[in-house]
Amino acid sequence: MQTKIGIIGGSGLYDIVGLSDATWITIDSTWGQPSDQVLTGTLDGVPLVFLPRHGRGHVHTPTTVPYRANIDALKRIGVTDVISVSACGSFREDMAPGDFVIVDQFIDRTFARNKSFFGTGCVAHVSVAHPTCPRLSAACLTAAKDAGINVHDGGTYLAMEGPQFSSQAESRLYRDVWHCDVIGMTNMPEAKLAREAELCYASVAMITDYDSWHPDHGAVDVSDVIKTLQGNGSKARDLVTRLPTLLDRMRAPCPHGCDRALEHAIMTAPDKRDAALVAKLDAVAGRVL
Numbered sequence: 001m002q003t004k005i006g007i008i009g010g011s012g013l014y015d016i017v018g019l020s021d022a023t024w025i026t027i028d029s030t031w032g033q034p035s036d037q038v039l040t041g042t043l044d045g046v047p048l049v050f051l052p053r054h055g056r057g058h059v060h061t062p063t064t065v066p067y068r069a070n071i072d073a074l075k076r077i078g079v080t081d082v083i084s085v086s087a088c089g090s091f092r093e094d095m096a097p098g099d100f101v102i103v104d105q106f107i108d109r110t111f112a113r114n115k116s117f118f119g120t121g122c123v124a125h126v127s128v129a130h131p132t133c134p135r136l137s138a139a140c141l142t143a144a145k146d147a148g149i150n151v152h153d154g155g156t157y158l159a160m161e162g163p164q165f166s167s168q169a170e171s172r173l174y175r176d177v178w179h180c181d182v183i184g185m186t187n188m189p190e191a192k193l194a195r196e197a198e199l200c201y202a203s204v205a206m207i208t209d210y211d212s213w214h215p216d217h218g219a220v221d222v223s224d225v226i227k228t229l230q231g232n233g234s235k236a237r238d239l240v241t242r243l244p245t246l247l248d249r250m251r252a253p254c255p256h257g258c259d260r261a262l263e264h265a266i267m268t269a270p271d272k273r274d275a276a277l278v279a280k281l282d283a284v285a286g287r288v289l
């Protein structure tokens, strides 16, 4: 299978420059409308698809991002590897605004989103013990280092519902008791859905602020976040342009099994499956249904 890179761009990253044959196209998903059209093209001969998570012009809130349609659309167009690029707050003095973190764990505190492609009439349970792909994360780490970015290898991302930022008490709970490293509003359920869709998923978190725990920094201010994002956006684009040469063009099966996550996951007996749901799952789970 040929490698096809999918980039989900978060706050501050609404396009990618330097793609050959760049074209915005509409993808129809059985899970509703994705956040926007996707930008398709090639980078160093490797096909790449870019999707702005909040839509161009930042239309969707973290709650209303159509996560299922987005992951389904990427799967449908043949993406093999998804790199999420997101803004986040930091719980650690040594993870400063402007630094990047290659996230490897999540605590999911979101509560108002659809978190699975599966449901009544087609029940499935996948493992998210290791929610990101180590192979893809390693490529992102190398790309970040090569781009001269101050990057941290591994970190736990607290996914909150938002859209408001955390209270100081919440911020301290996440930092002092739960030992999280960074906080954002969007990587869940995105990472869970990518696993259900058997896509490798890596998360590049760009630190924009110290959230609200830090004694020397005030409350999170979106204008400060935007200023840091503008610097981060160009670093993120630099990182992305280095990825194609780090990923093999012809893709060997994922050594961590991301591309086989559904192998033994579906519980519902074939004769009890809901035909309409099975039809919607054609791209995500067609391999095993």
Ligand SMILES: CSC[C@H]1O[C@H](OP(=O)(O)O)[C@H](O)[C@@H]1O
Residues within 6 Å of the ligand: 009, 010, 011, 012, 053, 054, 061, 062, 085, 086, 087, 088, 162, 184, 185, 186, 187, 222, 225
């Ligand atoms: C602009 S600050 C809050 C906003 O930024 C992050 O978005 P994304 O994860 O898509 O980069 C955060 O999760 C919030 O949605």
Ligand SMILES: Nc1ncnc2[nH]cnc12
Residues within 6 Å of the ligand: 087, 088, 089, 090, 160, 165, 166, 183, 184, 185, 208, 209, 210, 211, 212, 220, 225
């Ligand atoms: N402090 C923060 N909390 C949640 N999401 C964020 N995105 C950027 N900074 C954030």
